[in-house]
Amino acid sequence: MTLGNKIFWLFLFFIVGVFLSSLEIKIIYLVLGELVVVLAFLFLGIHKSSKTFLILAVLSVLFLVGAVYENVFDYYRFQKNLPEYDIQKVIEGRIVSYPKSTGKSISFLLKTDERKIISVTTTIFDNFSYGDSVRLESAISRLNEKNSYLKKDGVVGTVPFPKIIERKASQEFSFRKELFKLRENFVSVFNKILNRNESSLMSGILLGQESTQFPSDLKLAMKNSGTTHLVALSGYNILILINAIYFALGFVFKRKTNFIVSLLAIVVFVIMTGGEASVVRAALMGALVLLAQNANRVYNFKNSVAAAAFAMILFNPKVIVFDVGFVLSFLALFGIVYLASSLNALVLFKNEFWDGVKKTFFETFSAQVMVIPVLAAYFGGFSLSGLLSNVIILSLVPITMLAGFLVGLAGMIFLPLAKIGGIVLWPLLSFETTVIEFFGSWSLVSVSLGAAGVVFYYLTALFFVRKLFLKAKERELNFGFV
Structure with missing residues (x-):
């Protein structure tokens, strides 16, 4: 086993340990599970005279390390820091x-x-901003x-x-507060040049659903059409944006320059x-995609x-269980790098x-294929009309x-420029809102996969992705991420 593979399995065992511990499985069961895994690897290593299985037996100890780390983190971040519950009192903070x-x-x-x-x-009648002191x-x-x-944000109540x-x-200067103002300026530009539905959808797709208030009819249509995830600002959306930018800049810059500008x-x-x-996490995933696309074969x-x-x-x-965006980022990343690259x-x-x-379509399609089960679980099912609307x-x-x-x-530089650009943007958003409203009016059955x-879905997907990947390798095609 190469050093690279040892490092990979070391990380993987740790991550699995954290994941299972986050599901609140008792540590005694995790210890017993680790014992079974170690014995299985030792048996295979001795029976097959394989050093690989013996090395895996040693590395699998990181499974318990991950579980213990999650428990320690939970204790010091949450259990040791719990407030007094259900007691009326005055609370002060920022x-x-x-x-x-x-x-x-x-909410804040x-x-x-x-x-x-x-x-x-x-209530909506209260006016709050980032950094305000509240009593x-x-x-x-x-x-x-x-x-x-x-819990992913460290919230205890x-x-x-x-x-x-x-x-x-x-009254103090806050860099992050200025960043939030920048986001508000983006939303303001969209509100000035687009109708309410189109403006809400554009703000949601680009900046997340928290950046704007959706009209109730559009919000319901998105729920019924299975397109609510489009405005979740998950790693999935950001990966799509990054790939679109990289594709567009490819017509202007050479490959290395395009990589830096992207x-x-x-x-x-x-x-x-x-x-x-x-x-930030999703952006890091996007940077990894760009690196994969620009690296050499090794x-x-x-x-x-x-x-x-x-x-x-x-x-x-806590992100591995309580942050759906974290999971979507990695699933979409896997789809883009392995499935989409093989198809391309x-x-x-x-x-x-x-x-x-074609490349952009395959990347979008591949990311969607990998995230469907998680979207179905997180949003309470995936409607059959959602399959069509998403395609x-x-x-x-x-x-x-x-x-x-x-x-x-x-628009933030010179509003008339945004109005000119809106000539291209409006037809896209108008068509998308029409599709959402059309499929949102359907009353098709919502499908829930269950555990x-x-x-089964992911095992099947992995089987076909592996087949495609190996077929592409047989043709000696250079992917840049082997």
Whole structure:
């Protein structure tokens, strides 16, 4: 076994240990499972006289290390830091997240003077900004199954609709606050040049659903048509944007220059969206895709992905279970790098433009194939009409995101430029909203795969991806990520 493969398995065992521990499986069961795995590897190693299995037996110890690390992290970050629940009292702190509006309420994260992070929900009539100091009166509630995803942000409790005693606007300079203002400027440009539905969709696709308020009819249509994930600002969306930028710049710059400019575009996008942790993680995944596309044949992509996942989980183990964007990022990345690259290598066009269009389509399609089960689980099922609507819309998402990005930048410099760009942007968004509303009016059955269905789906997908990958390798095609 090569050093690279040893490192890969070391990271993988650690990640699996963290994942299973995050599911709150008792440590005694994890120890017994590790014992079975070690004995199995030892048996195979001795029986087959294979050093590989013996090495895996040793490396599998990292499975327990990961489980223990998650437990220690949980204790010091949460169990040791729990507030007093269900007791009415005055709470003081500072807002440490961008206030998100649902149209009916506003929610934000508050870091209390005791350095505990709580999620606060208030009425839409309250006006809050990042960095504000807040004094309120309420009781802190425990997290439940519906809001357990907040653990990824270090949240230890929730405060629904408290009595606001005092709010003080922050007078100190905050770089992140300025970034949030930049995002608001983007939304303002879209609101000025587009109709409400188109503006909401553009803001959601490019900046995330928290950046704008969706009309109730459009929100319902997106839910019924299975397209809500388009505005989730997951790693999936960002990977699509990055690939679209790389494709477009390919007509202007040479390969190496395109790579550098695309990396700078990633940095600009992260800044534009407020530098939130989920966006930074997805941007890192996008950078890995660009690296895979520009590296030579000896570049070991799977090790880079494993190392990136290891680093992110080491920093915050809760993301592997409670952050759907984290999971979508890696699944979409796998689809783009392995499935899409295999299809691109096997299907060739002589015309450079159409070959680029084909490449973008395969990347979008491959990412969608890999994330469907997770989307179905996270959004409570995947409608049959959603399959059709996504096939139609996803092919336009890359150019829509790229056009929206450029129009937004132009609008902040000189608004008439954005109005000119809107001539290209509006037809795309108008068509997409029409598709969403059309399929949203269908009443087809929603499909839920279940745990067994998800496992079967991914095993089948891995089988076919491997077949395609090996077929492409047989033709001695250079992928750049072997």
